[in-house]
Amino acid sequence: MLGRLNHVAIAVPDLEAAARTYREKLGATVSDPLPQPAHGVTVVFVDVDNTRIELINPLGERSPIAAFLEKNPSGGIHHMCFEVDDILVARDQLKSVGLRVLGDGEPKIGAHDKPVLFLHPKDLNGTLVELQQA
């Protein structure tokens, strides 16, 4: 069911500094910051050969990553995202084997304008996994 790894998301306390590190010190191709008010984050995309790293920073008062950064003030890997062929088929199949979907279970439109869901980290070794329609 799991398709390609779409991205690994890293929550960072200082987006400009993090983008500079990846661009100047690690020599990666780094986008401009992209505010995503609907998701409560500003994102910088770091392209590597086979996938993407997303540097994410809280935006607005109720950012979903604010608590993570309070607990991890230096930042850290926040989640990883896999593509699936059909997000509704994937959701129903995962629920049928006991994996919990966060929120109301309905896909939201994600940062790439595609439907996404998040799975409960308690069911996956403490790892927050996002699924995105391919």
Next chain:
Amino acid sequence: MLGRLNHVAIAVPDLEAAARTYREKLGATVSDPLPQPAHGVTVVFVDVDNTRIELINPLGERSPIAAFLEKNPSGGIHHMCFEVDDILVARDQLKSVGLRVLGDGEPKIGAHDKPVLFLHPKDLNGTLVELQQA
């Protein structure tokens, strides 16, 4: 400088259960457990289309991931590994821009029989990054 994302490593408290979850619930292609005494871990490789997830579990008395699992008893994403063309060139370049290399700075032979280094998470937004010779 960063080449492809070779793998994302997830420390897990119960390797058999984690492998079963990825195989049976997420429908991934999962290897048998591979003990790596030299690295203090047992690894299960999870293949996805464009990269690998590595489920790692402590092996022996001085496993480098024991402290991580004490702090994160359910498990969690431990590090990510990027390929580089030449590990010594990469090391010297990264050191020259102020990134710290863990240990004595000499590459060790990693889980894939290739030279690897780890960069200090404090220099990279709390993220432990492994570099592996491509």
